[in-house]
Amino acid sequence: MNEVSYIDRPNRPLFFYAILYLAFLYIPVLFLPLFSFNDNIYIAFPLKGFTTQWYVAMFNDQPMWAALNNSLRVACVSSAIATLLGLFGAKAVTRYRIPGVKPIIFVIMLPMVVPLIIMGVALLILVTRLGFNLSLYTIAMAHVLISVPFAMATLMSRFEGFDPSMEEASSDLGAGPWSTFWRVTLPMVAPGIVASFLLCFTISFDEFIMAFFLGGTDPTLPIFIWGQLRFPFRLPGVLALGSLILIISFVLVFFALWLRRWGVEDTKSGI
Amino acid sequence: MTNNDAFVSLVDVSKHFGSVVAVDHLSFTIDSGEFFSLLGPSGCGKTTVLRMLGGFESPTTGEIYIDGTPMSEVPPHHRPTNMVFQNYAIFPHLNVRANIAYGLRYDKIEKAEVARRVEEALEMVKLPGFGKRRSNELSGGQRQRVALARALIKRPKVLLLDEPLGALDKKLREEMQLELRALQESVGITFIFVTHDQEEALTLSTRIAVMARGKALQVASPKDLYNRPVSVEVADFIGQMNFVEAQVIDVRNGEAVLDTAGLGKITTAANSDFIHKDAAIIVAIRPEKLLLSADRQSENQAAVQGTLKTSAYLGDRNHFYVSVEGAERPLAVAATEAEVSGEKPFDHESTVWLSWADNALILLPRD
Numbered sequence: 001m002n003e004v005s006y007i008d009r010p011n012r013p014l015f016f017y018a019i020l021y022l023a024f025l026y027i028p029v030l031f032l033p034l035f036s037f038n039d040n041i042y043i044a045f046p047l048k049g050f051t052t053q054w055y056v057a058m059f060n061d062q063p064m065w066a067a068l069n070n071s072l073r074v075a076c077v078s079s080a081i082a083t084l085l086g087l088f089g090a091k092a093v094t095r096y097r098i099p100g101v102k103p104i105i106f107v108i109m110l111p112m113v114v115p116l117i118i119m120g121v122a123l124l125i126l127v128t129r130l131g132f133n134l135s136l137y138t139i140a141m142a143h144v145l146i147s148v149p150f151a152m153a154t155l156m157s158r159f160e161g162f163d164p165s166m167e168e169a170s171s172d173l174g175a176g177p178w179s180t181f182w183r184v185t186l187p188m189v190a191p192g193i194v195a196s197f198l199l200c201f202t203i204s205f206d207e208f209i210m211a212f213f214l215g216g217t218d219p220t221l222p223i224f225i226w227g228q229l230r231f232p233f234r235l236p237g238v239l240a241l242g243s244l245i246l247i248i249s250f251v252l253v254f255f256a257l258w259l260r261r262w263g264v265e266d267t268k269s270g271i
Numbered sequence: 272m273t274n275n276d277a278f279v280s281l282v283d284v285s286k287h288f289g290s291v292v293a294v295d296h297l298s299f300t301i302d303s304g305e306f307f308s309l310l311g312p313s314g315c316g317k318t319t320v321l322r323m324l325g326g327f328e329s330p331t332t333g334e335i336y337i338d339g340t341p342m343s344e345v346p347p348h349h350r351p352t353n354m355v356f357q358n359y360a361i362f363p364h365l366n367v368r369a370n371i372a373y374g375l376r377y378d379k380i381e382k383a384e385v386a387r388r389v390e391e392a393l394e395m396v397k398l399p400g401f402g403k404r405r406s407n408e409l410s411g412g413q414r415q416r417v418a419l420a421r422a423l424i425k426r427p428k429v430l431l432l433d434e435p436l437g438a439l440d441k442k443l444r445e446e447m448q449l450e451l452r453a454l455q456e457s458v459g460i461t462f463i464f465v466t467h468d469q470e471e472a473l474t475l476s477t478r479i480a481v482m483a484r485g486k487a488l489q490v491a492s493p494k495d496l497y498n499r500p501v502s503v504e505v506a507d508f509i510g511q512m513n514f515v516e517a518q519v520i521d522v523r524n525g526e527a528v529l530d531t532a533g534l535g536k537i538t539t540a541a542n543s544d545f546i547h548k549d550a551a552i553i554v555a556i557r558p559e560k561l562l563l564s565a566d567r568q569s570e571n572q573a574a575v576q577g578t579l580k581t582s583a584y585l586g587d588r589n590h591f592y593v594s595v596e597g598a599e600r601p602l603a604v605a606a607t608e609a610e611v612s613g614e615k616p617f618d619h620e621s622t623v624w625l626s627w628a629d630n631a632l633i634l635l636p637r638d
C-alpha cells in the first residue's frame with residue numbers, strides 16, 4: 001500500500017498544467033514592467049538597456065497628474081456611495097423578512113452581468129435626455145451603478161457571517177434601532193465596509209467604457225492613457241505608469257480579500 | 272380576562288409564519304418570582320413564545336401582559352424583560368466589562384455607579400477579574416455567565432433564557448443548573464426558561480409548560496407533571512413510562528373496574544370524566560413503581576406474572592424488561608442496586624412477578 005494519500009501524491013501533468021496556466025495569465029502583464037525599464041522608444045525585442053527615464057518623464061507629466069487626480073476623486077466618491085448603498089441593501093436583504101427577496105437580490109446583482117457597453121450607451125442616452133452635462137459626476141454615478149453589486153456581495157457575506165442575535169441582544173438591553181446600528185452593527189461589519197470600499201475603488205479606478213461614454217472634458221486616468229497610445233513616444237511613459245498602477249491594484253485587492261475574511265471566525269456564534 | 276395575580280400572562284396568543292402555525296391559541300399565566308420552564312421537542316413553538324415575550328416577534332393574535340401592561344406595542348428596548356440568548360450573543364468587539372455595562376447606558380446611571388454594578392455583577396456570576404477579556408478568550412460556561420450578568424444587571428422584571436445550557440457539556444451543565452437555581456432564588460426575578468431537556472426542566476422549575484405543536488399540553492409543577500400527567504403524550508415525554516391499553520368494565524362508588532392488556536383485572540379509584548363504562552383508556556405506570564421479585568410477595572397486592580427478557584445495567588440502577596401476557600411491549604422495570612441485592616440474580620427467560628401499589632397507576636384518556 002502507498003503511504004501517501006491520493007491527494008498528496010505528486011501529479012506531474014497537473015503541475016505542468018498549473019505552470020502553463022499561470023504563465024498564460026501573467027506573462028503578458030509582466031511585459032509592462034519589463035519594457036518600462038527598457039531604453040528604447042519602441043516596444044520590441046531585443047532589449048536595449050536599463051533606464052528609469054520613462055518614470056522621470058511620467059512624474060513630470062502634468063496632464064497625467066490631472067487625470068490621476070480625476071480618477072482618484074471619481075473612485076473615492078463612487079466607492080463611498082456604492083458602499084453606503086451596499087451596506088443598507090445588505091442589511092435589508094439579510095436581516096428582514098422581505099417578500100420576494102430573491103428577485104430583489106437578482107435585480108441588484110444584474111449590473112454585474114449586463115455588458116458595460118450596453119449600459120454605457122443606455123446611460124449616455126438617459127443623461128443627455130435629462131439635460132445633464134457630461135462630467136466627472138456622470139462618470140461617478142455610472143461607477144456607483146456598476147460597483148453596487150460588488151459592494152452588496154461583499155457586505156452580504158459579512159452580514160451572513162454574523163449572528164442576528166447580536167443585534168437582538170443590543171435592542172434587548174435597551175438600545176434603539178440607531179443605537180444598535182452604531183454600537184453593534186457598524187463595528188461588526190467594519191471590515192466588510194473597508195473591503196467593499198477598496199473593491200469598488202479598484203473597479204472605478206480602471207474602468208474605461210463608462211468613463212469614455214459619460215466623460216466630459218476632464219479625462220480619467222484610463223481615458224488619458226488610451227489617448228496617449230496615439231503617440232508612440234508617449235508609450236514607454238504609459239508602461240511606467242501602468243506598472244505602478246498594477247502594483248498598487250494588487251496590493252489593494254489582496255488587502256480587500258484579506259479583510260473580507262478577517263474576523264469572521266470570531267463574530268460567528270461559535271462557542 | 273387577565274388573571275390579576277399573574278405577573279406574566281399570555282392570552283390566546285397565536286403566531287403564524289406564513290402558513291406555518293408556530294404557536295396555536297396559547298394561554299397561561301406565570302406568577303412573580305417563578306422559575307417557569309417551557310419544555311418541548313424542537314419545533315414545538317417554545318422559542319417563539321420566548322421571542323414574543325422579548326419582543327422579537329409579535330403575536331399574530333392575542334396579547335401578552337407583563338406586570339399588567341399589554342406588550343404588543345412595546346418594542347424590545349422598552350420591555351421590562353432581558354434575554355440570555357441560546358448562543359449568548361456576547362459582542363465580540365467589546366470586552367467583558369463593556370458587554371456587561373452595555374445596557375446601563377440607557378438607564379441613565381452615573382459612571383461610578385456603572386463601574387460598581389459591573390464589578391458586583393462579575394462577582395455574582397463568579398467571574399471577578401475577567402472584565403478585560405474578550406469573548407473569544409472565554410469558555411462556553413464563562414460566556415454563559417457573562418450573558419447572564421449582562422441581562423441581570425438591567426434588573427429586569429422577567430429574565431428570558433433560551434436553552435442557555437444547551438451548548439455546555441453534561442458536567443458543566445449540571446453545575447450551572449444548580450447555580451442558576453440559586454441565583455434565581457437570590458435575585459427573586461421571574462425566570463422563563465426554554466429547554467428541550469426534561470430532566471433540566473424538572474430540576475430547575477417551579478412550574479413547567481409542556482408544549483407540542485404550538486400548544487401547551489399541561490402546565491404544572493414538576494412533581495405533578497411526573498406523577499399526574501394528563502395525557503399519554505405528556506407522560507411519554509416526561510421520564511420513562513409503561514403504557515397498557517385497558518377497557519373500563521364498570522364504574523361504581525368512585526371505583527373503576529378495568530380489564531387491562533397485561534396487568535390483569537384492576538379495581539382503582541376513578542375521578543376523571545373520561546372514565547365511564549365501556550370506555551377504552553390507557554393505564555400508565557412508571558418503571559420504578561413496578562416491583563420485581565422471583566415469587567409473589569403477598570396475596571393482597573396487585574401483581575402479574577411475566578418472563579424476564581433483557582436487562583440493562585445503568586450503574587446506579589438496573590432496567591429489566593419483562594414481557595407479560597396480553598401486553599404489546601415488554602414492561603420496563605427500574606430497580607436500584609439495593610432493591611435487587613437481596614435477590615438472587617435473575618436469569619433471562621426466567622419467570623418473575625411484578626407487583627405495584629394501587630396508587631402507582633395513572634389512568635389516561637386515549638389520544
